[in-house]
Amino acid sequence: MELADRAVGLLLSFVSLSIFTYYTFxxxxxxxxxxxxxxxxxxxxxxxxxxxxxxxxxxxxxFLCVFIGFVMLKSKKKKA
Known part of the structure; x- marks a missing residue:
């Protein structure tokens, strides 16, 4: 599993660097x-x-607002 994680990390780094270079140029x-x-x-x-x-x-x-709202609703149901 560690090799797969490193491959995904390398791919994400390559994609991020490519987007950054393209946008900067x-x-x-x-x-x-x-x-x-x-x-x-x-x-x-x-x-x-x-x-x-x-x-x-x-x-x-x-997306962040929906996620926070979902987590707040879910935690409210657990307390009740």
Whole structure:
């Protein structure tokens, strides 16, 4: 089981590093590259650089609120 855990951890680290590198290049470096350069075809428009993290944060916040509410309801039933 330890080998599987290490493989999952390595995969998650690789995915996180890839997303971080892509987003950093998209937000910090790409605005300084000419708009007719071929590299722009691999990236979404700049507006999405803000919309995607905001949407992901809102989904995470909603999930967290639902989870906390579920745990509070479940603990209330145990006391009664």
């Amino acid at each position: 998209w937000v910090i470096i790409l605005p300084f590259v000419d708009s007719d350069h071929f590299i722009h075809q691999y990236f979404l428009p700049q507006e999405y650089a803000i919309l995607i993290p905001v949407f992901a944060g809102m989904v995470l916040l909603c």
